[in-house]
Amino acid sequence: MDNKNRASTLMRKTLMAVTGLFLCFFLVIHLLGNLQLLLPAEQAKASFNSYSQLLSGNIFIKIISYVLYASIVIHCLDALIITLKNKKTAGRYAVDNRGKASKWYSRNMGILGTLILIFLVFHFRDFWYQYKFGSLPKDESGHKDLYAIVVAAYHDWWYVLFYVLSMFALGYHLLHGFYSAARSLGLYHPKYVSWVRTFGTGYSYIITIGFAIIPIYIYLTQHVLWN
Amino acid sequence: MKLYLKIWRQSDAASEGKLVDYELDNVIPHMSFLEMMDTLNEQLVLKGDRPVEFDHDCREGICGQCGMMINGQAHGPIANLTTCQLHMREFKDGDTIYVEPFRALAFPIKRDLRVDRSAFDRIIMAGGFVSVNTGQAPEANGIPITHEQAESAFDSAACIGCGACVATCKNSSAALFTSAKISHLAKLPQGKMESRKRVLSMVKQMDEENFGHCSNTEACEVECPQQISVLNIARMNWEYSLSSVLKK
Numbered sequence: 001m002d003n004k005n006r007a008s009t010l011m012r013k014t015l016m017a018v019t020g021l022f023l024c025f026f027l028v029i030h031l032l033g034n035l036q037l038l039l040p041a042e043q044a045k046a047s048f049n050s051y052s053q054l055l056s057g058n059i060f061i062k063i064i065s066y067v068l069y070a071s072i073v074i075h076c077l078d079a080l081i082i083t084l085k086n087k088k089t090a091g092r093y094a095v096d097n098r099g100k101a102s103k104w105y106s107r108n109m110g111i112l113g114t115l116i117l118i119f120l121v122f123h124f125r126d127f128w129y130q131y132k133f134g135s136l137p138k139d140e141s142g143h144k145d146l147y148a149i150v151v152a153a154y155h156d157w158w159y160v161l162f163y164v165l166s167m168f169a170l171g172y173h174l175l176h177g178f179y180s181a182a183r184s185l186g187l188y189h190p191k192y193v194s195w196v197r198t199f200g201t202g203y204s205y206i207i208t209i210g211f212a213i214i215p216i217y218i219y220l221t222q223h224v225l226w227n
Numbered sequence: 228m229k230l231y232l233k234i235w236r237q238s239d240a241a242s243e244g245k246l247v248d249y250e251l252d253n254v255i256p257h258m259s260f261l262e263m264m265d266t267l268n269e270q271l272v273l274k275g276d277r278p279v280e281f282d283h284d285c286r287e288g289i290c291g292q293c294g295m296m297i298n299g300q301a302h303g304p305i306a307n308l309t310t311c312q313l314h315m316r317e318f319k320d321g322d323t324i325y326v327e328p329f330r331a332l333a334f335p336i337k338r339d340l341r342v343d344r345s346a347f348d349r350i351i352m353a354g355g356f357v358s359v360n361t362g363q364a365p366e367a368n369g370i371p372i373t374h375e376q377a378e379s380a381f382d383s384a385a386c387i388g389c390g391a392c393v394a395t396c397k398n399s400s401a402a403l404f405t406s407a408k409i410s411h412l413a414k415l416p417q418g419k420m421e422s423r424k425r426v427l428s429m430v431k432q433m434d435e436e437n438f439g440h441c442s443n444t445e446a447c448e449v450e451c452p453q454q455i456s457v458l459n460i461a462r463m464n465w466e467y468s469l470s471s472v473l474k475k
Contacts (some may be wrong), residue, residue, distance in 0.1 A: 008430055009400075009440045010467045082440050088441035091330025094235075094246055097299030098395050101306070107397050109442065160271035178441040186429035186465025188458045 006110040010184075011080050013149060017181035019075040024203070026068055037150060038217055042137045048150075051130065051144040076117060083110050106180070113172040119166035126153050154159045162217040171208030178203055228254045228321035232267065234279055235327045240335050246325070256316035259285060260303065263315055264326075272360040272382035277406075281340040286298060288452060291387030294394065295340055296327040301450040309389065309452045322354035329390050333436045346436035347388050347404060353432035354425035355408045356380035356420050367450035370416050385453040392455075398439030403447040405433045406463035407455045413466060423470040430467055 007015075033055070036048045055061045106114060125151065130136065138146040154160050179193075180198030187193055230251045237244025241415030251267050258266070261283050268278035284292040293310040297303035303313040318324060326340065334342040384407075392403035408424050418425075441460055448457045 001296055006334070009434050009438075010430055011471070013440055014464070014468060062421075082344050086400075086442075088399060089332045091332070091334070091394065091401045091439050092325055092400050093296055093299055093330060094233075095299040095325040095327070098397065098446060100303070101302065101449035102444035103396055106442065129409040176443070183443045183461050184441075184464055186463075186468055188461035188465060190458060192456060193461070214242040 007120055013184040015078050016075065017084070017184040019078070020177050020181045021185075022067065022071045023075065024181075025208050026064075026071075026176065027174075027211075031207060034214055035210070036039060037147075041222070045147040046141065046146075048147045049139050050141060050146055052146045053143040061087075066073045072120070075112070079110060079113055103176065106176040108136070109173060109176060110167050115166065115169040116173060119162075119169070120193055141226050145166075153220050155223055157219065160215045160219045161197075164212045167208050167212040170211070171204050174204040175201065176209060206221040228256065228314070228318070230254050230263070230315075230318065231321070231323040233323065233325045234267075235341070236279070236339055237328075237471065244336065244339075245323050251287055254316065259286070259311055259314045260295075260313040260315065261311050263360075279340065282342075283311060284399055288313040289387060289454070291356035292389050292390030294329045294342065294344075294423045296325075296329060296394060298325050299327075301395040302389075302452065306449050307452055307454050309387075312452075329394035331393050331438070332388060333388075333399060333438050334393065338425065339458075344388070344433075346391050346402070347390065349361070349436060350401065350405055350432045351408060354421075354428040355412070357412060358421060359417075368431055372415065376414060378411055379455070380414035381388045382398065383407045383414060383455065383459055386411075386451075386455050387453060389452060391450045393438065395446050395450040396439065396441075397444065397446070398442055400441045401433050401436070402441035402463065403451065403455055403457065405429055406459035409466065410459040410462050412460065422466060423473065426466040426470050427474065428464060430463070 033048075037044050073100060099107065100139055106168050127146070131146055134149075136146065139145040139147070139188060147153060154163075177198045182193070182196045182200070187195065187196060232249040232251055234249060235244055251263070251270070252262055254266070259282075264279060264281060271278050275460060282292040282294060284290040284342050288309045288311060291309070293302075295302065295310045297310065298314070302310045304317060305313060307356045328334075328336050328340045328342050329338075329344075330342075333346045334344055336342050338374045386404060386407035388404060390404070390465075393399050393401050396402075409422070409429055412425065414423040443457070443460075445457050448455065
């Protein structure tokens, strides 16, 4: 067997759990910041742009952002290694009804994760890259006008739909991922396991609906109702 | 009732196997699934064919030998049941039933439905025991254990090592089996003393046997004839992390 000097199966899952939970924590902060976009347009613009300025200039946030990039990369690479190993070890059946014993999203975390990764490519290109390396107009307070970029991005209904569907992929990924991470880290007390499961379900709903509502709201208020 | 069977036939580990069609008449609904297989084998022997080989022993649901994949589900369509406890009344006249061996890289097929599950034995050998000097039997009440402790340890110890958890897992992970064996010893004072060393060596052996990762889908608990809880897996994960960190 060729497993010498390799991380054990359990260590790999611990790494998935730790990076995954950090990403879960990041999503909360990200959502709280983004909720400013639901304010009335003028207020949202001033608030969101100054918030973006605040974040981009903060050394603490800069450190967190590097941890974030590392978490995304490690989470993806570790998932790839785990999936390749599982493909090798798994038994295959001529007739397979094993799916009846578990939830579909718990068996398809890799596919959901890939969808999220594809989404992230567009997400980074359209906002992160624009803000960091693009030439953005300034708003009245002299901050980079990220709000204008956001509003412009959700001009097309299909782009809004792409966002909303991606958030559902994320939602199902979280629905299994959150409590699965607690399991991988070794939470075995039955009372707290059920608490974490309930909390994880609530968390997944809030994150999914919270992020999905923003593009819909902006599309409806800025592009449909006002024009 | 009449059944159309599609059964995996394979003469040895090295050769290719395939599903072979059989028709079986006069199946009585009260028969267990294994008795139905016996009936088929009787007919095959009378015809001069090689009977279908499958593992079985106690036929009362406690030995864990009768592993089969029936219509793509471990031990058939009923949750938490062994194949010997599955009865033909769960099927209808004229049904087509697919019977395959438990499949996993770690469970090589020996013949037909018979697989080599000795990987489980080697995991136990790696640490699934308590080291004691043999001698006189110790006083039973020498170490006080609460009823709840004993029951909890027994819940984990109820694992019969049938392999349904591995067969039903999309990754063929042995996490439920290994964790049950780790937990039932870790939950009692006699076993707790060696638990740090035990979890490291048993997990190492589990990985060397080429079982997959646990994805926490919990399908294993659904198919387990003994309803071994997936919380055993959580306990194993916790013990493993702790033991890895504290290892000298």
